[in-house]
Amino acid sequence: MRSHLLSVLGLLGMAACGNEIAAPGLYDRRVTVADDGDADAGGDPGDSGPPPAPIVTALVAASAVAQSAFAGDEVAEPPSVVVRDQFGNPMAGQSVHFTLEAGGGGIDPSFVTTDAEGKATLTAWSLGKRVAPNQVRARLDATPGIAPVTFDATITTAYTVTVRFLTTVTATQRAAFENAASRWSAVIVGDLEDFQVSRSQLPNGCARDASDSTPIMVDDTIIFASVQEIDGRGGVLAQAAPCAQHDAGGIAVGVMSFDVEDLEFLESNNVLEGTILHEMGHVIGIGSLWSMNGLILSPSLGAPGANTRFTGENAAQAFVDVGGTGFTGTVPVENSGTAGSADSHWRESIFRNELMSPSISGMEPSLPMSAVTVASLKDLGAYTINDLAADDFVIASALMANGPQYPPLGVCRVVTPSEEHPLGGGLVELR
Numbered sequence: 001m002r003s004h005l006l007s008v009l010g011l012l013g014m015a016a017c018g019n020e021i022a023a024p025g026l027y028d029r030r031v032t033v034a035d036d037g038d039a040d041a042g043g044d045p046g047d048s049g050p051p052p053a054p055i056v057t058a059l060v061a062a063s064a065v066a067q068s069a070f071a072g073d074e075v076a077e078p079p080s081v082v083v084r085d086q087f088g089n090p091m092a093g094q095s096v097h098f099t100l101e102a103g104g105g106g107i108d109p110s111f112v113t114t115d116a117e118g119k120a121t122l123t124a125w126s127l128g129k130r131v132a133p134n135q136v137r138a139r140l141d142a143t144p145g146i147a148p149v150t151f152d153a154t155i156t157t158a159y160t161v162t163v164r165f166l167t168t169v170t171a172t173q174r175a176a177f178e179n180a181a182s183r184w185s186a187v188i189v190g191d192l193e194d195f196q197v198s199r200s201q202l203p204n205g206c207a208r209d210a211s212d213s214t215p216i217m218v219d220d221t222i223i224f225a226s227v228q229e230i231d232g233r234g235g236v237l238a239q240a241a242p243c244a245q246h247d248a249g250g251i252a253v254g255v256m257s258f259d260v261e262d263l264e265f266l267e268s269n270n271v272l273e274g275t276i277l278h279e280m281g282h283v284i285g286i287g288s289l290w291s292m293n294g295l296i297l298s299p300s301l302g303a304p305g306a307n308t309r310f311t312g313e314n315a316a317q318a319f320v321d322v323g324g325t326g327f328t329g330t331v332p333v334e335n336s337g338t339a340g341s342a343d344s345h346w347r348e349s350i351f352r353n354e355l356m357s358p359s360i361s362g363m364e365p366s367l368p369m370s371a372v373t374v375a376s377l378k379d380l381g382a383y384t385i386n387d388l389a390a391d392d393f394v395i396a397s398a399l400m401a402n403g404p405q406y407p408p409l410g411v412c413r414v415v416t417p418s419e420e421h422p423l424g425g426g427l428v429e430l431r
């Protein structure tokens with residue numbers, strides 16, 4: 001009798017437990033399993049029924065839920081989850097749906113079926129290419145009542161670009177500037193020494209204000225941005241110049257301005273962020289510091305049509321890697337046009353829609369930042385670079401994507417430290 005009573009109590013207990021877990025409406029995958037005969041073990045025959053079928057009760061993380069990696073890199077621990085039943089046992093054969101929620105990187109694959117240990121693990125999660133939150137979520141589509149698991153990742157960098165506006169901009173324009181700054185912060189990853197500077201120390205034009213000696217802490221690069229009249233619609237869309245350099249190299253302060261007649265036009269053509277990204281590239285030295293650093297062969301200014309080339313070895317190797325040919329050990333540089341365009345951009349006829357070619361067309365689907373542009377920053381010798389932050393770009397696709405050249409919206413004007421220009425000219429060294 002005693003064993004019979006225990007058996008009944010045990011059965012009641014299991015039933016209560018089962019009811020509690022499988023409350024109506026909470027789960028939509030209640031499965032009935034036929035008695036397999038094991039349920040009676042230890043009890044009187046006929047007194048106990050089948051055990052409750054295992055049902056999904058939990059989805060838990062089996063890998064780190066917070067990680068950090070370089071932009072474009074894969075996290076060390078791809079997101080992994082375990083599916084468990086009401087007894088805490090792993091459940092095999094469950095389909096886990098992984099989704100990329102933020103960051104713009106990539107995951108592989110999207111659906112993973114749990115293994116014998118109840119585990120589903122992504123093959124890879126590569127992070128996006130700007131400094132922004134990255135997030136992946138794992139959920140069970142068949143059991144929506146189970147809480148999803150969220151995995152977060154941050155972009156590793158010690159380099160920050162800060163934009164200071166000298167004129168007003170709209171909220172969407174400000175966002176475009178911030179997005180562009182966060183992109184360069186993912187490309188340059190090494191810290192530059194902190195400095196204090198005041199606007200009274202800056203070169204003429206370069207956001208200089210002789211009466212303003214307020215100290216500004218520079219960590220790592222500050223760019224003064226303004227919207228002003230340049231030359232009306234089209235023509236020069238924007239211009240940029242480096243203004244102050246860290247004594248160990250690397251630009252501490254720069255300036256860029258955008259033509260008030262072109263700003264909304266760029267925005268409505270979806271190339272404002274790309275144009276800002278381009279100008280910031282000049283501020284940190286692309287094109288603007290090439291000549292000063294002895295990296296230009298056969299300049300075309302004063303010698304139109306010269307075969308102008310960039311001689312940095314990192315960029316030259318990257319040029320070959322993206323399919324460039326015919327410029328052994330060098331990269332073709334723009335050799336037509338006027339100062340500000342020639343000798344300070346990649347050659348338009350070869351690079352086409354690449355970010356640092358001189359003209360910007362509204363028909364271009366995107367302005368990819370090639371591995372050549374990223375590698376050229378290494379050749380300046382001042383920055384610690386993350387190669388993985390480059391966009392997908394090959395020379396052949398640049399030609400094919402455009403076919404015949406679309407008429408450009410306009411060009412940009414680089415101001416080099418050696419010239420007299422209302423925007424700048426001169427480069428202060430901070431010590």
Ligand SMILES: [Zn+2]
Nearest residue numbers: 358412413414
């Ligand atoms: Zn430019």
